[in-house]
Amino acid sequence: MSIKDIIAAEFRFVYADVFRRKAVLFMFIVYPYMLTAFILLIGYSMGSASVFVERVGIDPAIFFIVAGFTLMAILGVGDDLLWRPLFDEWMGTLPYVLASPVSRIGHYLAIPIPRLIIVLISGSTSVVPVLVCYYGLQGLYEGLAIIIMTGIAALMFVTLVMTIMGIVYGMGGENWRIINVLRPLFLILVGAYYPRYLMPLAGRIASWIIPSSHVIEAIHRMIAGLVGGPIDIFMLLGIATALFILYAPPGVKSIVYWEKSKMKEGVSV
């Protein structure tokens, strides 16, 4: 089975589920708005938009609709990879997955792609309309650029997540509970909701080791109009790519470690 066939199989699996359960599809569209409403309502009741603009340099409505969208994309990729082994184990399908003659690495690289594509398309119902409302045609271009950059940010997350996934599941038992801590921690550190440049030094250092955080900073710089200058957007994308490549070998080793440990201990059915 080639990687193309694996991706096609994943597409069938995910799209059949999403289009059968329209509520899931609906949620892809609604999530960024819901998260934005949640923060803006509390934020406005306790302070004002002008204070936020003064501190962050971006209108809060734009900042949080983009944050909700990027969160959806990164969380989607993370969740697809981090929870799949557990889901397969609970569903009793893990023995078949391990017994199949499919490249495990290829399989785990293919898993997040179908859902990520849906999330990126859903950007046309959240990020794009809001930016067009604010900036007109310029907003359309900016919205499309954000969608592309969010796709890059989500993909840059894959190798790091693969590394963690393999280690956590390879340790066996109920160590998967650590994932519940790592998921929100990564989401804080990528800086989608709290810009990295406002984080304390320790937070910034931790954030730098996550490839996606650099792309998120590039998005923030673009919507704040801080293109060029000492920290260039392309430089940030370059750092993210370098980190993505750096995490690839441990990611592969980690998946192999998980597979071997499962073969050794046997899977519960």
Place this chain on the structure above:
Amino acid sequence: MMEAVKAVFKAYFTTELVRSRGLVFGLMNMVLWILLFMAPIILFRPSNLDPSITSAYAFAAVLVFMSYSMATWDWAWELRWLMTRGLLEYIIASGRSIFILYVGILPVSFMWTALALTLVYGLLSLLAAPPAIIINDPYVMAIGFTLFIIVLFAHALILGGTTISVGTSGPVMEFISWLMPIATGGLVPLRNMPVIIQKIAICTPYSYPAELIRYSILGVEPILSLQETILYGSMFAMVYIMAAMIYFRMQLKKLLKEGPKTVGMY
């Protein structure tokens, strides 16, 4: 019956709080999610506003939000877990009421929420300042929390009933648990909300307990008079819990006729 309740309590206490450091991981998970959404809210606060007031508002919002989450994920979603693991059939076949299970689960659920709120209080104290929570009126506070618990039970029964009859998915549950507190004034005093949301909120049973709780701990006046808020809130809560009980029983009957639905990954 008490034996069954004790067994359930022990099982859930061990699984959720003791085994594999469940309590530690669970609390850390919750604190990080709260931090993710609360940290940016602090960026709205003007420097001349007392941070302890901001913290108190944030704490009240988290209290309401986490209570909805408890009703959604601990109570209603539990039925889906039972279906996923193939346990629901055994409970039904035992001939005992499904509510016996909940008598055992509720203490674990409340313990967990109380611990989580204590941690949130600590987190807000670190991020901004200790929340300025002052109990203005213990009588109104008692009524507010009683009505709140009744409404949460009804909420869980409606969601749980829908889950067992149509196999409701996680995203739908998540949508409801986010939307309800936002649209019904759970997070922010109704006084500070747009008029349209105020009108929607007072047509639901959810807004009244939240208004009473906020009045009793933050001193924020409800949009209706206190007497009206208590009266309408009590009426709404009673009607809602009765309707929810009838609905849940109907869905349970439907389940017995048609069998449990299959479930997806999310």
